[in-house]
Amino acid sequence: MRELLAVFRRELGGYFATPLAFIFIVIFLFTMGAFTFYMGGYFESGQADLQIFFNFHPWLYLFLIPAISMRLWAEERRTGSIELLLSLPIPLWAAVLGKFLAAWVFSGIALALTFPMWITVNYLGHPDNGVILAGYIGSFFMAGGYLAIGSCLSATTRNQVIAFVVSVVVCFLFTVSGLPLVTDFFASWAPQQVLNTIASFSFLTHFTAITQGVIDIRDIIYFFSLIASWLIACGVVVDMKKAG
Amino acid sequence: MQTANGNNPAAGDAMIAIEGLTKHFGPFTAVGGISFSVSRGEVLGFLGPNGAGKSTTMKMITGFLSPSAGRASVCGHDVVADQLAAQRMLGYLPEGAPAYGDMTPLAFLKFIARVRALKGAAADKAIADAVAATELQGVLEQPIDTLSKGFRRRVGLAQAILHNPPVLIMDEPTDGLDPNQKHEVRKLIARMAADKAIIISTHILEEVDAICTRALIIDRGRVVADGTPAELIARSRYHNAVSLTVGGQVTIAAAEALKALPGISSIEINPRGTETTFTLFPVQQNAISAEVKLIDAVADLAREKDWTVRALYGEPGRLDEVFRKLTRSDTADAPGKNAA
Numbered sequence: 001m002r003e004l005l006a007v008f009r010r011e012l013g014g015y016f017a018t019p020l021a022f023i024f025i026v027i028f029l030f031t032m033g034a035f036t037f038y039m040g041g042y043f044e045s046g047q048a049d050l051q052i053f054f055n056f057h058p059w060l061y062l063f064l065i066p067a068i069s070m071r072l073w074a075e076e077r078r079t080g081s082i083e084l085l086l087s088l089p090i091p092l093w094a095a096v097l098g099k100f101l102a103a104w105v106f107s108g109i110a111l112a113l114t115f116p117m118w119i120t121v122n123y124l125g126h127p128d129n130g131v132i133l134a135g136y137i138g139s140f141f142m143a144g145g146y147l148a149i150g151s152c153l154s155a156t157t158r159n160q161v162i163a164f165v166v167s168v169v170v171c172f173l174f175t176v177s178g179l180p181l182v183t184d185f186f187a188s189w190a191p192q193q194v195l196n197t198i199a200s201f202s203f204l205t206h207f208t209a210i211t212q213g214v215i216d217i218r219d220i221i222y223f224f225s226l227i228a229s230w231l232i233a234c235g236v237v238v239d240m241k242k243a244g
Numbered sequence: 245m246q247t248a249n250g251n252n253p254a255a256g257d258a259m260i261a262i263e264g265l266t267k268h269f270g271p272f273t274a275v276g277g278i279s280f281s282v283s284r285g286e287v288l289g290f291l292g293p294n295g296a297g298k299s300t301t302m303k304m305i306t307g308f309l310s311p312s313a314g315r316a317s318v319c320g321h322d323v324v325a326d327q328l329a330a331q332r333m334l335g336y337l338p339e340g341a342p343a344y345g346d347m348t349p350l351a352f353l354k355f356i357a358r359v360r361a362l363k364g365a366a367a368d369k370a371i372a373d374a375v376a377a378t379e380l381q382g383v384l385e386q387p388i389d390t391l392s393k394g395f396r397r398r399v400g401l402a403q404a405i406l407h408n409p410p411v412l413i414m415d416e417p418t419d420g421l422d423p424n425q426k427h428e429v430r431k432l433i434a435r436m437a438a439d440k441a442i443i444i445s446t447h448i449l450e451e452v453d454a455i456c457t458r459a460l461i462i463d464r465g466r467v468v469a470d471g472t473p474a475e476l477i478a479r480s481r482y483h484n485a486v487s488l489t490v491g492g493q494v495t496i497a498a499a500e501a502l503k504a505l506p507g508i509s510s511i512e513i514n515p516r517g518t519e520t521t522f523t524l525f526p527v528q529q530n531a532i533s534a535e536v537k538l539i540d541a542v543a544d545l546a547r548e549k550d551w552t553v554r555a556l557y558g559e560p561g562r563l564d565e566v567f568r569k570l571t572r573s574d575t576a577d578a579p580g581k582n583a584a
């Protein structure tokens with residue numbers, strides 16, 4: 001636990017030691033705002049809720065979250081500091097989890113800084129704040145899912161660009177697996193059971209359910225098991241690289 | 245000379261024990277079953293050409309790579325089965341001294357202290373001691389990325405010695421340092437040597453003589469020599485040879501006169517500028533008394549012939565020559581040849 005905290009603190013501090021954190025947060029807030037107000041037609045919709053705002057999250061995360069996760073392990077491999085990290089008395093799970101949690105908390109901070117949106121809707125009308133809270137929780141879990149995928153893929157390479165691109169592709173597949181784009185491909189030949197299974201992997205399906213204000217335990221289990229599976233895979237990748 | 249310690253390691257006090265350690269990368273064998281042990285008080289110099297397997301061996305001992313076969317233990321803890329316990333006992337300076345470049349040395353050392361379970365006053369004292377030993381006081385608040393190569397190496401050293409580990413493993417600790425910094429680092433290692441088991445890898449042969457109590461030469465993943473620096477030097481063909489440098493033109497007659505001295509097996513002539521160096525190889529290579537006798541004889545001859553003597557000395561041997569001889573696989577000394 002001590003080692004986990006040490007890694008977590010170092011990683012989180014690492015975001016703020018460079019302009020990276022500030023640049024990321026500014027771009028995150030700017031694109032969130034731009035998409036909601038301009039592309040989403042927030043004011044024209046005439047509704048005092050954040051549904052439009054949350055609808056863009058999966059698509060923005062698709063690019064913004066791999067930008068956080070790409071450096072988690074690839075950067076350590078490139079600079080060689082991974083040799084230091086893995087020769088320190090830190091259990092592998094603590095290193096994997098510490099890095100992930102730092103990235104997750106960082107993305108949580110960026111998400112929390114969108115609070116002016118919440119103030120705006122409350123100023124304009126009387127939204128259901130419970131639904132908005134659920135939206136934020138769902139968005140936070142979804143960010144965790146993307147980060148876990150990105151973390152695992154970052155461990156496979158020393159090149160951050162490769163880590164970014166592969167993460168975007170894999171995250172995209174997980175996002176859209178419930179949409180016709182993917183299901184149509186399987187619909188003609190796969191049994192319905194397989195189709196349902198593939199669709200059930202979709203971030204969108206689970207995220208949309210949560211943003212509608214229904215926090216179903218199955219959606220929470222989905223995100224937790226997705227995060228856990230990818231982090232275990234991340235640990236396996238790091239361990240396999242030790243074998244050369 | 246410190247080499248005297250190396251002959252007499254405290255028996256049974258092996259802090260690092262390695263048996264048949266092997267590492268394959270695909271079809272390539274980087275380390276082919278090497279065995280050795282290092283005791284408290286020993287400074288083992290790990291020598292070998294690039295790609296000989298020095299770094300790979302160190303990476304296996306420190307837990308960064310898993311061995312393909314064989315065993316290694318640190319203070320009795322197996323580096324695979326009991327990895328964290330082994331890692332707690334050692335300090336490691338990886339090749340190139342990697343660190344987190346965006347951190348300052350102070351923040352970096354605090355991170356290491358936390359990982360090493362040092363808290364409060366103990367952590368502060370450990371950091372202060374490591375900073376003092378590596379003279380980092382002036383740069384504690386600068387990001388590591390902005391530091392010079394020498395300072396970065398010292399940050400890596402500070403990190404390795406922070407918890408005063410009983411075992412220290414350093415991959416090229418003086419690489420990239422200027423001569424003054426090299427001297428400081430060697431002094432630091434010598435100070436710590438008494439109560440630790442230390443392995444350093446190096447390309448710099450003078451370093452072996454300066455700080456190591458024992459030297460291990462590896463080539464193509466195998467140990468080709470293991471002994472004190474003095475023992476290794478004794479394997480040089482220059483060991484106990486006599487070197488005479490005279491000014492002016494060399495005459496064939498001078499060479500003939502030297503060759504005629506008793507107890508000489510062969511002679512090498514090496515003209516350089518306005519002077520000439522003769523290297524005389526005695527018949528009895530391992531007798532120091534023969535060397536002394538030979539020097540006297542050469543001195544007498546020089547007086548008699550009225551040569552301008554610029555230098556006259558007995559050679560201890562040349563480590564670089566031994567190194568080249570042992571790490572060239574086509575020589576009779578290569579273990580592959582002996583085994584075949």
